[in-house]
Amino acid sequence: MTRFDRRTVLAGGLALSAGGAGTAQARGAGGAGPLLVDLDREPDLEIALWPKGPPGGAGVALSEHYVSRENPWGLPDRAAHEVTRPTLTLFRAARPDGSALLIIPGGGYSWVVVEKEGFEGARYFSRLGATVYVLKYRLPHQGWAAGPDTPLQDAQRAMRVIRARSAEDGVNPARVGVMGFSAGGHLAGSLATRFAARVYDPVDDADRLSARPDLSALVYPAATMKPSYAHAGSRENLIGARPAAALVEKYSIESAPPPDAPPTWILHASDDAAVPVENALLVYRSFKDAGIPVSLHVFERGGHGFGLRVEDGDPLQAWPSLYWRWAASRAARGGR
Structure with a gap:
């Protein structure tokens, strides 16, 4: 466990210099939009x-590192490559409301976009009252024994660790949600539908807890995963x-979701040229047919990978508020 202060963050390369941070803040507000806080x-x-390293790592020869990516706003934008040490990065709420949110960034299962689809959302939702955890997870094609279940091992373990820490972090263990972007959305959907799958052997008391998101x-x-x-x-x-x-069917989120999958909120843009909007439509129809409470929001424009980098005046700017109100309404109804 690493506790961050100014010295450790600068040493680890997780923060800009004071001048760089101010520049990024200004560019974010003026260019990428007011959601970046x-x-x-x-x-x-x-x-x-x-605690003793992730499972199934015998023979894995990787060197975890970060790659900085360019973007039009000059914002920090690192991706984690060759992940060997899966982690949760915690952003505490200034005025916690008892809820927790596990954010799973995307990256095409090639890398993990920890800042654009992780830390930026964590800062936003922690402002609203959630205690937010950003997952850095292992990738399925890099030699781990569990293969395609490797990211799910980390996601299940993350939910259990969050619940195991609930008293320490001031979290209600019955109000732990998950939000995933792109391939992270696939992993979040896998967690929502395969939370009960035994994909690793228990390692401590945390693994007695449920991995089901609320x-x-x-x-x-x-x-x-269907080629169309x-x-x-x-x-x-x-x-x-x-x-x-059989693999295509098993790892397609819309295939046979369990009726006790959690209530689900879906966001997509119609003009997404990388991940067609049909991905969202398939999940919506499948979950609805299974009797799972599901809400779908499709915007005309937005493309792919926008995260919270939405320009002022764009209708997409509403999406975090739409999600937050939906989550609050479900909490008010006791999660139903």
């Missing part, structure tokens, strides 16, 4: 998921270039 805020804590949010999810609408890169990284039909 507190860009110089540092995370509060980094939590290792597996709510799930899938943001432009790469949900299906699948995101080719995510599909190949997860189940290979020529997967058997």
Whole structure:
């Protein structure tokens, strides 16, 4: 477990210099839109998921590192490559309301976009009252014994660790949601539908706890593995270039969701050229037919990978508020 302060964050490369942070804040407000808040805020804590290292790592030869990516606003935008140490990065709420949110960034199962689809959302939703955890997870095609279930091992473990820490972090263990973006949306959907699958052997008392999210949010999810609408890169990284039909079915989120899957909120843009909007439509129809409470929001424009980088005046700017109100309404009804 790593506790962040100014010295450790700067040493670890997780923060800009004071001048750089101010520049990014200004550019974010003026260019990428007002959803980007507190860009110089540092995370509060980094939590290792597996006390003795993740399972199935014999023979894995990787070197975890970060790659900075360019963007039009000059914002910090790192992606984690060759993840060997899965973690939760904690952003505490200033005025906690008892809810927790596990954010799962995307990256096509090639890398993990920790800042654009992780930290930026964590800063926003922690302002509203949620205690937010950003998941850095292992990738399925890099030699781990569990193969395509490797990211799900980390996601299940993350939910259990959050619940195990609930008293310490001031979280209601019955109000833990998950939000995933792109391939992270696939992983969030996998967690919502396969929370009970035994994908690893228990390692401590945390693994006695449920991995079921109380709510799930899938943001432009790469949900299906069926070739008509699948995101080719995510599909190949997860189940290979020529997967058997049984694998395609097993890892498509819309395939046979359990009736006790959590209430689910879905967001997509019609003009998404990377992950077709049919991914969202398939999940919506499947969940609705299974009797799972599901809400779908499709915007005319937005493309793919926008995260919270939405310009002022764009209708997409409403999406975090739409999600937050939906989650609050479900909490008011006792999660129903």
